[in-house]
Amino acid sequence: MFLYKASLFRGIITYTMHTLFLHADVQDPYTVYRQRLASAPVYWDEQNQLWALYSYAVCSAVLQHEHAYIPAVDAPNAHGLNEYALSIKEHLVRLQNGKAHIVARSIAMQLHQCMWPVEIAEVAAQLIGAAATGGVIDWGTVIAKQLPVRVLLKSFGFEQTDEAMIAAQLPVLATIMWPHKTPDQVNGINAIAKEIYGAVEAHLLKKGIAPGNDDSLLPLYVSNCIGLFIQSYDAGRGLLCNALLSLLEEDNIQAAVNNLRQAIVETLRFNPPVHNTRRVAAGAIELDGVAIPEGAAMLVVLAAANRDAMQFVEPDRFHINRANNHQHLSFGAGIHACLADHFVTQLVQECLLYLFTQYKKIALIETPLQYERLVNARLVKRMLIKIF
Secondary structure: OOOEEEEEEOOEEEEEEOOOOOHHHOOOHHHHHHHHHHHOOEEEEOOOOEEEEOOHHHHHHHHOOOOEEOOOOOOOOOOOOOHHHHHHHHOOHHHOOHHHHHHHHHHHHHHHHOOOOOOHHHHHHHHHHHHOEOOEEEHHHHHHOOHHHHHHHHHOOOOHHHHHHHHHHHHHHHHHHOOOOOHHHHHHHHHHHHHHHHHHHHHHHHOOOOOOOOOOOHHHHHHHHHHHHHHHHHHHHHHHHHHHHHHHOOOOHHHHHHOHHHHHHHHHHHOOOEOOEEEEEOOOEEEOOEEEOOOOEEEEOHHHHOOOOOOOOOOOOOOOOOOOHHHOOOOOOHHHOOOOHHHHHHHHHHHHHHHHHHOOOEEEOOOOOOEOOOOOEOOEOOOEEEEO
């Protein structure tokens, strides 16, 4: 998929910017976002039949609008998922609307309250120690893909055997949220869904976290616990990579490390892992003078909103001490705002603090970076670093 499409009109070559593109094919998506913000912050994409939203004001308004619903990922069981995979996918809080969302969100909040503190630096040290070869590690694979889920599993008290099994199989299970799956991906999900579902269900019942006397609520507890693991795999690894990149590009790294939490928050604004999310209009919505009809699909481009000059001064500058960097939309807003925002920020902070305290020099040794073939998220495929 190309970012620009050239066409000849009255002898002049014009370029049409696509709203949907694979991040693996794009070196700098912010060039597109800047042009869209300047010309069409609410843009009708005829080809994809959706409204693409780019400005901070309209993105924020939609995220908090009562008529902006989470769309169905696809038709019910269009891919042939088995009963365990379907239960995981259909009960996640992030896919619920209305009253169902209230119940699912309440259960997700209960799960967060059941998490015990974990020494994140200790887990990071174990992962780095086991994988570093000659001081070189793939940060994206060794830490970013493993640390968030390992910490979550430990915080819920999972046994080591279940922890190792779930962490190893999570990359396959995470594709359950992809809108388009190959037959091999479906087979892979189905092959592990029962084992993971059963392990999580047994653990939550054993620990008394999930009620054992209400069969209607139990799938919500199990699915949303697994949903935390899936969410941590993508968003967690994205922030762990992007925050480290932000620090390595600073002229005064030590000053940035001394103000680490602000650096992470600014990374979420400046270079977030998730670039866009979807909504559907459950009723008519007006945005910036544009009437969005009921039933219309909307692409909320969070990364563009985070670089809107109407909200952030010098938006294309990475500025740790920016007064309002916490106003970024990377965790969403409103009732569908991410519940794991504090968890993932703290995890990244403690992990990076350990890294820069333990090692005197950290260097990126492979550029340019390659990105996953995803539309909604800009995730580093691998990130080789040398630690001294």
